Amino acid sequence: MYTFDYQRPGQADAAVAVLTANGDAKYLAGGQSLLPTMRLRLAQPSALVDVTRIASMKDITVSGGTVTIGAAVCHARVASSADVKKALPGLADLAGRIGDRQVRERGTIGGSLANDDPAACYPAAVLALNATVVTDRRRIAADDFFLGMYETALQPDELITAVEFPLAERAGYEKFRNPASHFALVGVFVAKGVTGVRVAVTGAAASVFRPTELEAALSKDFSVAAARGVKISPDTLNEDMHASAEYRAHLIPVLAGRAIERANAF
Ligand SMILES: Cc1cc2nc3c(=O)[nH]c(=O)nc-3n(C[C@H](O)[C@H](O)[C@H](O)COP(=O)(O)OP(=O)(O)OC[C@H]3O[C@@H](n4cnc5c(N)ncnc54)[C@H](O)[C@@H]3O)c2cc1C
Known part of the structure; x- marks a missing residue:
């Protein structure tokens, strides 16, 4: 590792101000993707701005038909939250199966979405x-957020502060x-809500x-039978050693x- 500046502001606007002033700085959440990238010298930011102590980014609330999860909330908290389990059990279930226990204690929803790994689980739920x-x-x-492999609509200094999930009838x-x-070799999230059915696939292509x-x-x-009756073209899908x-x-x-079976069982 090489030397870099480390800052840990308590407010979101202070964190943004650092990145706006220094285009070479990066936000640091749990470091689950960023630190290995730095160790491999694929990224060499001159400063890291730790966002995990910003209190306004650590809340989970359920109100008015929306589950709001702060960007700095780790996967383990989403998985164990009684509110998320009640309101959107499919989301808590997804979070509880990300990586291993250590990854779930450190990795955050904001870091996962900003990183936009093509095999990550959260992008499927968000979409x-x-x-x-x-x-x-x-x-x-969500339809405008994921642009391609490790590519999102975020500006370089833009900070994700929260994610708002509408409740679903089944998910x-x-x-x-x-x-x-x-990580998902292939992952599929299904959601049936008031505006209809939406499905998102991760792991299979350059982006969700x-x-x-x-x-x-x-x-x-x-239904399971209806899903199984669909044929998907492999033309634009990933092909690799896996x-x-x-x-x-x-x-x-x-x-x-x-x-669908999982959604029906909650
Ligand atoms: C061994 C291992 C197994 C894993 N398995 C899975 C899995 O099964 N499924 C899965 O979905 N994921 C998996 N992950 C990914 C992991 O869960 C994290 O979500 C992901 O690595 C992001 O980590 P982080 O939150 O610590 O972000 P960091 O690594 O700290 O940051 C990642 C990127 O996001 C930026 N960033 C961070 N927070 C914000 C923010 N609030 N706003 C804007 N930009 C921000 C950073 O600058 C950086 O570019 C795994 C990771 C590891 C190491």
Whole structure:
């Protein structure tokens, strides 16, 4: 590791001011992605601005049909929150299956979304539940947030402060996990809400996406059989040492069916 400045402000605007003044600085959440990247010298920020002590970014609230999770809330807190378990059990269930216990105690929802790993779990929930990413300066709809591999709509100094999830009638997630990291080889989140059915797939392509053919089928019939009846084209899917594009295409309807089973069981 090389030397860098470390700051730990108590307010969001103070954190943003540091990055606005220093384009070479980076926000630090749990460090689960950023610190390994720095160790590999793939990133060499001159300053790290720790956002995990900003009290306004550590709340979980349920009010008016919305679950709001502060960006600095770690996965373990989402998984164990009685409020989230009651209001959106599928989201708590997803958080409880991210990585291992250490990763869940350190990793945050804000860090996960800003990092936008193509195999991360939270982006699938954010997109399928039609959540809103709240930053220090604006509100970004899930459909506009994820732009590509490790690429989001965030400006370099923009700070995610919270994520707002509308409640769903039924919602669930299933992933075929990489046994070493628990990241999703393929993961599917299904959500049935007042505005219809939304489905989001992670791990299978450059970025999380909504499979329109699955959404159309599940809008008519929100069932395991309907999910399993959909055929997904492998044409734009990832192919790597872990799985072929055809295998990933096969997994998507299978996991969508299992996600429905999970959603029905809550
Ligand atoms: C072994 C291992 C297994 C894992 N398994 C899974 C898994 O199964 N599923 C899964 O989804 N994830 C998994 N992860 C990822 C992990 O859960 C974290 O969500 C992810 O690494 C981000 O970590 P972090 O919150 O500590 O952010 P950091 O590493 O601190 O930051 C990541 C990036 O986000 C930026 N950032 C952080 N907070 C903010 C903010 N509030 N606003 C704007 N930018 C911000 C940082 O500047 C940095 O660029 C795994 C990680 C590890 C190390």
